[in-house]
Amino acid sequence: MSLVWLQVGQCGNQVGQEWWELLSGGASEADRYPYVSRNGIANAICVDSEPKVVRRVQRLAKNVSFRDSNLIVGRTGRGNNWAYGYSGVCVPPEESLLDRAMESFRREVERRDCYSGTVLLHSLCGGTGSGLGSRLCEEIRDAYPAGHILSVTVAPHDTGETPLQHYNSLLSLAWLQRYVDGVLLFQNDDVMRQATALSEKKTQTVSGVQPAVSLSAMNSHIASCLAGLLCPVQTLRTQSSVSLGMEPWELIRSLCPMPALKFLHTAQVCRRGTAFWDRVTSSLLQTIPRVSPDGRLHHSLSALAVVRSSQSHSFLASQDAVLGKLKQTYRCVPWNPSPVDCWIDTQNVLDPACRSHSLTVSANHSSAADLMIRVTRRAQAMYSARAYLHWYRRYGGEDEDFTAAFHTLHSVIEEYHQLGQA
Template sequence: MSAVWLQIGQCGNQIGQEWCQIITSANKKEADMYPFYSRDGKLSVICVDSEQKVVRKLQKQIRSGALRESNLILGKQGRGNNWAYGYHDIGLESEHSLFKRTMESLRKEAERRDCYCGTVLFHSLSGGTGSGLSSRLCEAIREEYPTGHILSVSVVPHQAGESPLQHYNSLLCLSWLQRYADGILLFPNDEVLKQASVLQRRDAPEASSQVSSSAMNAYIASCLAGLLHPLKLFTTQSGISMGMEPWELLRSVCPMPALKFLHTAQASIRGTVFWDSLASSVVQPVPRQSLAGKPHHSTALLAVARSPQEDAFLLNSSSVLKKLKQAYRCVPWNPCPVTFWTDSASPVTPSCHSHSLTVCANHSSAADLLQRVAQQTRTMYASRAFLHWYWRHGCEDGDFEQGLETLCSVVEDYHHLGD
């Protein structure tokens, strides 16, 4: 029941490198390797970028035998922070195979699995490769493997701006994900920066106040490890992991197919653990109200507790889950809105006496993000700003209009959750 892990663009590969580091350092037993490795002992990871500088850093893992060199899909020039350039690839005859090479590698990796169940994408919403190529790949994977799941790990650009085209790129990519993915784990850079800063002050108070992009990527990878790393719950009697965590996550937190944008938060501690206190830390950054002042709600949430003292969590689970249910305002019409998993091992710090609580919720705060992207795009689109950069690479008015319609429909659905 295994996945293929697809890292796209600079951001996707940087997060993927942190994720692969966790996998390769935490999985020492053959039984734990199954969800991530093919039978020849190489990771089922495909790294794609239109430039070479980030992906080339993976050569060390290739030399060690962890990665398959043919799964490094590289271009010769970037995509200009332009969704249309990444999606259509028009005018790049020498690199027109970037998309085809990726799909061919995906096909081979899927065939190497005992049972291919889906793909996990790592990418950004702002870059040309991360937004445009990811959209095209997501669409193609859905068409090629209609019964497989698609889980997207999507990094949202800073509100202050990373590129003048980021609103267009985000709108188009989000609308494609809404159509073709089963679930979207959103990691807004502004929120990740705050959480990484908190961790830095806790672990190294004497360090510089500036938070590195590496620390931000490490936080995202830690959240992913909390949710997706193998648990005893999904192992066979012989102790082999079936790799069902990504798909069980989707089953737990996406009860309505049209609502699939997911908010993730994590808190961790070393030494003695007080689960109520850890739950309070998790819910602290959760947005409480919409831009219009309306309370946010969740259709469902999943809590994953990892601790050598998992029995202590089970003893306190009722109070912890009650606190989470109240903070996330689970909708009354879902009879079982909260799911929890436990495990005794922490993949991020396996040798330490550490405890973590990771929560993934289908939360209506996603509507604020979608609404903001739609409003900013509509303003730029009305003034026809930068549109010539999209027309020259194959985009049409209908792409933007359909994207706006898609996002506004999702926003409307999220706004009615608590009714």
């Protein structure tokens, strides 16, 4: 057991709740490794500045239990302020969330036969998810430099959720670029569109009326994408069908070969009945952003397709055509000799109770630059007007944090823009 699962903030724990419900609902013991030990205890730490969401995760997860010492909760929120979450300011005699979380993390690492890395769930928007999530990345990288860090990051709606979201996103994205190995980036607007499309197919709607999409449905879609990518696959098992639990780290090695480019776009399609893989692939590719707002064509450094189906034999017959279609639509760079990798499993953990199949594709895609451009432009406008900066200085935030973050994201944007230049 080599992995530590870390949920931070309200968003991270809500997505985590859907993940554990999916994993404990119909997944076999082999599919739950390395996230759940043989005695049913999750290899997870849940951290939040308020107890409500963490207690709900503990209560609703079936067939999975959590160590009480790994449920780290505070007494008050972090005011949607990155600096407040990052600094760990607390009122005595309350021990800081950071210290308590790192102590639980240390104990979890010591329980591992050989610690290999961390999967971190958090958001860019809230104070705990963005600020404390950034600090934990920094502390874990410093204490365990040989371990991988894979971040599952949720970006806020473009129309706005809090007045500080652009500052929080700017600083959090910069910290992720510095300290983690890969970022599975989910943007709320994209997740809502995909969840809406799923809802339209499952329910009969009144003409012209869009079905309401709940927060739970959006979180469930993110958790489904994670399960599609991170649950064990036959491709990475030994000849004796023992899972090595290497899915998160093989994903990083496959999709993030260049340290400067590590932000991943994920899409997924699930179907029941006979698998027509050409249709499944076409349906998935409709959700891929192909052009930036300024008309720049998007490109991919690399892509990974994960197929889960009892009808995997039918996929093998059309594998070359499917992967060729993915390579073309994702506009994989010509200088990467093997831009598309493929994993296959003969069971669909996302829908194990019926004849079903799924295709999950994650790509190191230049659409991440679109988010960074929006964030930096809006944060720069606020920063130039000196808006809200006193809220950050109150908790130790400095101008150097902002200027360094702007520089970091501008560098990443430029790297992604150069992808299409052969």
